[in-house]
Amino acid sequence: MQQVFSIPKSFKEGFKFTFCPGCDHGIAMRLVAEVIDELGIRENIISSTAIGCSVFIYDFLNIDCVEAPHGRALASATGVKRAQPDKVVFTYSGDGDFASIGLAESMNVALRGESITSFMLNNTTYGMTGGQLGPTTTMGQKTTTSPMGRNREYYGYPIKMAEHMALCDGTAFSARVALDSVPHINQAKAAIKRAFEVQLEGLGFGFVEILSSCPTNWHMTPEQAHERIKTEMTEIFPLGIFKDVKNNN
Amino acid sequence: MEKNFILAGFGGQGILLAGTILANAFMLDGKNVTWYPCYGAEMRGGTVNCEVVVSDTEVSSVHKQDTDFALVLNQQSFDRFVQRVKTGGAIIANSTLVAEKRLRDDISYFFAPMTKIANELGSSKITNVVSLGVLSSVCKILSKDALKNGIEKVLGTKKKELIPLNFKALEAGSEAIVNV
Amino acid sequence: MKDCEKVLIKGNYAIAQAAVNAGCQCYFGYPITPQTEIGEYLSGKMQELGRGYVCAESELAAINMVMGAVSTGVKAMTSSSSCAVALMQEALSYAASDELPVVLVNVMRTGPGLGYIYPAQGDYNQAVYGGGNGDYKVIVLAPSTVQECIDLTYRAFYLAQKYRNPTILLADGLLGQMMEPASFGKYPYPEIDTSAWALSGAKGRDARAIYSCARDEKAQIQHIKDLFKKFEVIKENETSFEEINTEDADIILTAFGSMARNIKAAIKVLRKNGIKAGYFRPITLSPFPSQRINELAKQGKDFIVVEMNMGQMYKDVKYAINGQSDIALVNRPCGEWLSVEEIVDSVKKVMEKNYATSL
Numbered sequence A: 001m002q003q004v005f006s007i008p009k010s011f012k013e014g015f016k017f018t019f020c021p022g023c024d025h026g027i028a029m030r031l032v033a034e035v036i037d038e039l040g041i042r043e044n045i046i047s048s049t050a051i052g053c054s055v056f057i058y059d060f061l062n063i064d065c066v067e068a069p070h071g072r073a074l075a076s077a078t079g080v081k082r083a084q085p086d087k088v089v090f091t092y093s094g095d096g097d098f099a100s101i102g103l104a105e106s107m108n109v110a111l112r113g114e115s116i117t118s119f120m121l122n123n124t125t126y127g128m129t130g131g132q133l134g135p136t137t138t139m140g141q142k143t144t145t146s147p148m149g150r151n152r153e154y155y156g157y158p159i160k161m162a163e164h165m166a167l168c169d170g171t172a173f174s175a176r177v178a179l180d181s182v183p184h185i186n187q188a189k190a191a192i193k194r195a196f197e198v199q200l201e202g203l204g205f206g207f208v209e210i211l212s213s214c215p216t217n218w219h220m221t222p223e224q225a226h227e228r229i230k231t232e233m234t235e236i237f238p239l240g241i242f243k244d245v246k247n248n249n
Numbered sequence B: 001m002e003k004n005f006i007l008a009g010f011g012g013q014g015i016l017l018a019g020t021i022l023a024n025a026f027m028l029d030g031k032n033v034t035w036y037p038c039y040g041a042e043m044r045g046g047t048v049n050c051e052v053v054v055s056d057t058e059v060s061s062v063h064k065q066d067t068d069f070a071l072v073l074n075q076q077s078f079d080r081f082v083q084r085v086k087t088g089g090a091i092i093a094n095s096t097l098v099a100e101k102r103l104r105d106d107i108s109y110f111f112a113p114m115t116k117i118a119n120e121l122g123s124s125k126i127t128n129v130v131s132l133g134v135l136s137s138v139c140k141i142l143s144k145d146a147l148k149n150g151i152e153k154v155l156g157t158k159k160k161e162l163i164p165l166n167f168k169a170l171e172a173g174s175e176a177i178v179n180v
Numbered sequence C: 001m002k003d004c005e006k007v008l009i010k011g012n013y014a015i016a017q018a019a020v021n022a023g024c025q026c027y028f029g030y031p032i033t034p035q036t037e038i039g040e041y042l043s044g045k046m047q048e049l050g051r052g053y054v055c056a057e058s059e060l061a062a063i064n065m066v067m068g069a070v071s072t073g074v075k076a077m078t079s080s081s082s083c084a085v086a087l088m089q090e091a092l093s094y095a096a097s098d099e100l101p102v103v104l105v106n107v108m109r110t111g112p113g114l115g116y117i118y119p120a121q122g123d124y125n126q127a128v129y130g131g132g133n134g135d136y137k138v139i140v141l142a143p144s145t146v147q148e149c150i151d152l153t154y155r156a157f158y159l160a161q162k163y164r165n166p167t168i169l170l171a172d173g174l175l176g177q178m179m180e181p182a183s184f185g186k187y188p189y190p191e192i193d194t195s196a197w198a199l200s201g202a203k204g205r206d207a208r209a210i211y212s213c214a215r216d217e218k219a220q221i222q223h224i225k226d227l228f229k230k231f232e233v234i235k236e237n238e239t240s241f242e243e244i245n246t247e248d249a250d251i252i253l254t255a256f257g258s259m260a261r262n263i264k265a266a267i268k269v270l271r272k273n274g275i276k277a278g279y280f281r282p283i284t285l286s287p288f289p290s291q292r293i294n295e296l297a298k299q300g301k302d303f304i305v306v307e308m309n310m311g312q313m314y315k316d317v318k319y320a321i322n323g324q325s326d327i328a329l330v331n332r333p334c335g336e337w338l339s340v341e342e343i344v345d346s347v348k349k350v351m352e353k354n355y356a357t358s359l
Helices: A025-039 A054-061 A073-083 A095-101 A105-111 A160-167 A182-200 A222-237 B015-027 B074-082 B114-120 B124-138 B145-156 B162-180 C011-021 C036-049 C059-070 C082-098 C124-128 C146-163 C173-177 C218-237 C260-273 C290-298 C310-321 C340-352
Strands: A047-049 A064-069 A087-092 A117-122 A171-178 A204-211 A238-246 B002-010 B030-037 B047-055 B066-073 B085-094 B108-112 C007-008 C024-029 C052-055 C075-080 C103-108 C140-142 C167-171 C179-183 C239-245 C251-254 C277-282 C284-286 C303-306 C329-330
Touching: A025 A087, A025 A117, A047 A054, A047 A073, A054 A064, A064 C082, A073 A087, A073 A095, A073 A105, A073 C024, A073 C052, A073 C059, A087 A095, A087 A182, A095 A105, A095 A117, A095 A160, A105 A160, A105 A204, A105 C059, A117 A182, A160 A171, A160 A204, A160 A238, A171 A182, A171 A222, A182 A204, A182 A238, A204 A222, B002 B015, B002 B124, B015 B030, B015 B047, B015 B124, B015 B145, B015 C007, B015 C179, B030 C173, B047 B074, B047 C140, B047 C310, B066 B124, B066 C277, B074 B085, B085 B124, B108 B124, B108 B162, B114 B124, B114 B162, B114 C303, B124 B145, B124 B162, B124 C239, B145 B162, C007 C011, C011 C024, C011 C036, C011 C052, C011 C103, C011 C146, C011 C167, C011 C173, C011 C179, C024 C036, C024 C059, C036 C052, C052 C059, C059 C075, C059 C082, C059 C103, C075 C082, C075 C146, C082 C103, C082 C124, C082 C218, C103 C146, C103 C173, C124 C167, C124 C284, C124 C310, C140 C146, C146 C167, C146 C179, C146 C218, C146 C329, C167 C173, C239 C260, C251 C260, C251 C340, C260 C277, C260 C340, C277 C290, C290 C303, C290 C310, C303 C310, C303 C340, C310 C329, C329 C340
Parallel strands: A047 A064, A047 A087, A087 A117, A117 A204, A171 A204, B002 B066, B066 B085, B085 B108, C024 C052, C024 C075, C075 C103, C103 C167, C140 C167, C251 C277, C251 C303, C303 C329
Antiparallel strands: A171 A238, B002 B047, B030 B047, B030 C179, C007 C179, C140 C284, C239 C277
């Protein structure tokens, strides 16, 4: 009988996800693991891990990881890559780590065109601490620190990271994808793969912003959460490839 | 034996370089030496100074209150450092830019028109090396040959072509006091 | 240049070239006076040698880059000065817990806050006790001459890797800017094999994760205990100090870093004045040579601590003396180093007052 489904080799044997029910981290990590398998880079990869729910990647992925302090994953990854230019280096972080506390590191990695790959999950909230307002929280969105909803006066506006990254000359690839449906998940996987490929080809920084759900802190069912991504979030954070040096050249 | 030197002037007079040549001269003469620049609020603009301490044994202390020799290339530095010369010490001043005043009787004063001599040699930029020549004529532990070694070491191969002019400046400086 | 040849070199350049000789594979830094020459020198040198160099966007980024680099088993460092080293304290806490051999050079200026660029020794506490969270210890080495800037830079790289512990070279602005004849020699330590723990890609072995905490309470307790047990070994093996004329001394002057040069000169003057003065300089500030100070105090020798801060090392000396003899502080918070004359006068005053007050 032909085997049509298996657990990626880049996952640890016998791992069990510890994320909340309906959380999209599991899907995103699986896509990353599948791509690592497909590119055959598992034994040559090092990840600098971020703080937040994404930190648990070292529990699940069967790869070498070094934990960075909050916001410093891309600095750490820069250090790894400069010390070991032949290794494949990536970061996997949430929007808080990448786009708020780590914004300086993120922008500078893109501007330097570091040959590393970064994934940022955008779930419009700080998940691990229980659903506070973050850099991507949408206008009007209620969180525990925006009880009346995000407004301009107190909070300003959400950041559109994929577009910002695309504007940096050192960025080779920048895309925004979503995990709300099978077609979108397939697109996400293709983008994740391309973000690794630009590193392998030495073209520069590869970035993917992944719209993902946080049903627990959104107080929604998984279905409602995916519906929110499909309708509200993609309206504010449009999906697409904002830069691919291969196409631009 | 431990002696210390303060070299001072305004920015652009090559004070730090003169100090570096002096320190190299002592080092190549087999002595222990420490050089340190003025450091702090004075780093930008105005006067520049550096101190050189030379010793037969380990150079221990830094930031000495008093100095054995003060080599000053402008009036401001003269006014400031004449107070810090030890009893029995000497101040060596650039009389092109410093008024000849001898207010203390416990120290020696030496005046030489260093900038004028440098200009006669073709460049005021070389005032610093002229001043080292003057210093060598009044400081027994400092020989002209040692300074020549210092100049060669500092100018090295990159600025080799400047060595003859610097040697000339050194000679002219060393003869300046007798000629005054 | 021959290895043993003496060259007249600034402390900052000496540190930078020593790092190169020690095999530092990556340097990451952000400019700040009075240590900028280190980054300037290494920017060119590392590129010439094909090693890693990044003009980091901040000191936060710089030290985290070092953590990333050393996690792969190579030697790497950053350098900075006081107020910017404050930005690195979080990373040092992580690095100590991660057991990463980070090397940090701090060429001190004054504080608090921006502190302008006057020389000072106000980072004793920041270096020895750390500004990071939790229980952790770093190794702190304090050079007092340009030659020691070289020797202790070598030692910093060695100790960091040998014990997998962050190590700080605590110099000061005076030392950084000072030129003295010094010789580099060769890096005198054996290379440490890092392959048992360094990240290299999980090829033919289990994946490795370097992280700072255990999520099991018992394991976290054990982890912290193990870190401290390790530091006991470091204390046993690596504590170092310099001692002159302490045998017959009634009073021992102690200072660290370049300030110690002036107490070395001061004890000669004091002895000429009939005061039996001795000299004691901790070279490792952490681990601190408490045991030796305690032995000397037990013999009834009094201590005068001379430092360019408000009495930071003073507390450690006092703790080491443990009430067995008298102690006084001679200090200035920043600026011009206390001169030999000032120290001699202060020591006389302290002795006249019978240690009633510190100055």
